[in-house]
Amino acid sequence: MIAASGASSASGSGAEPERWPQGISRHATMRISDVLAQLGGDFPAVSHSKLRFLEEQGLITPVRTGAGYRQYSPADVERLRFVLAEQRDSYLPLKIIKERLAAMDAGEPAPVPSPRPAPQQGAATSRRRWTVDLVAEATGTSPEFVRSLVDAGLLRETAGTLGADAADVVRITARLAEHGIEPRHLRPLRTSADRHVDLVDQVVAPYRSQQAEQGRAHAHELADELGDLLARLHTSWIRQGTTELP
Structure with missing residues (x-):
């Protein structure tokens, strides 16, 4: 299994140019759970399925062990961080992000990230623990609507905290509500x-x-x-x- 660092992978005649990000270890030892733990703070909605999907789209290429398990390197994590940030902050489709990565792999500089609004006091940490009010603010809905989803069992609340996918659930159910599909219809x-x-x-x-x-x-x-x-x-x-x- 080849899991060399960036310096060694670029050495030797005929070696392919090092993919972006250059200069970061490509020694793959992290499992999917390790990657999610590193990315979860900034991207709480990231999941196993999301990583698998990005792999299927050719945006990352984790190493496979002899038993077939995926293993990721620090360079893979930074590549994932770039993809997720471009989706979240610039609302770019994966096709465009893939083109940007290809250009960066070829040596072009990474684009300057889009500025993000400064978080309110305490929001940087509380965003990791979704509450009814925070989800309502993030999705442009009312706390009453989010609470109705909790009451209907579509969202689960534990000690005042909702799951990491709460914002996605609220956005989808809000769109369905525009067509008359109410939370009670979604219980089954x-x-x-x-x-x-x-x-x-x-x-x-x-x-x-x-x-x-x-x-x-x-x-x-x-x-x-x-x-x-x-x-x-x-x-x-x-x-x-x-x-x-x-």
């Missing part, structure tokens, strides 16, 4: 999702209970893969059904 969808999670849990439980770190890593990756497959299956059924409507 949430129940179905919970059942799918339980199904995945049954499959990965034997691996998660293993003492070996490799077994627990496999449990995380398997859960992510199964969740992605179930989500795609549900999406396919919905799209097929809507296209067949008279």
Whole structure:
């Protein structure tokens, strides 16, 4: 397995130019969970599925171990940080971000990041712990609407804190509400999702209970893969059904 640093990867005749970011270690030792822990503070909505999707789109290329597990380097993390920041701050599609990365790989300087509004006092840390008021502010909805999603069971609140995906859930449900689809109509969808999670849990439980770190890593990756497959299956059924409507 080749996992050399940037300096060694560029040495030797005929070696390909070092991809951006240059000068950062390409020694891949981090698991997906390690990467999420590093990125979660700035990008709380990032997930296993998101990393897999970016890999499928060719934006990152983690190393695969002999057992098939993904491992990431510090350079991979910085590349991911750039992609996620461009999506969040500049609202760029992945096609444009990929073109920018290709240009940076070829030696062009990285673009100056778009300025972000200065956070309010205390917001830098509290953004990592979504509350009803913070989610309402971030999504342009009312606290009453967000609270209605909590009451309907579409959002879960623990000790006053909502999940990392709360803002996405609120944005989607707000769009659906514009068409008369209210939170109460979405309860069966949430129940179905919970059942799918339980199904995945049954499959990965034997691996998660293993003492070996490799077994627990496999449990995380398997859960992510199964969740992605179930989500795609549900999406396919919905799209097929809507296209067949008279």
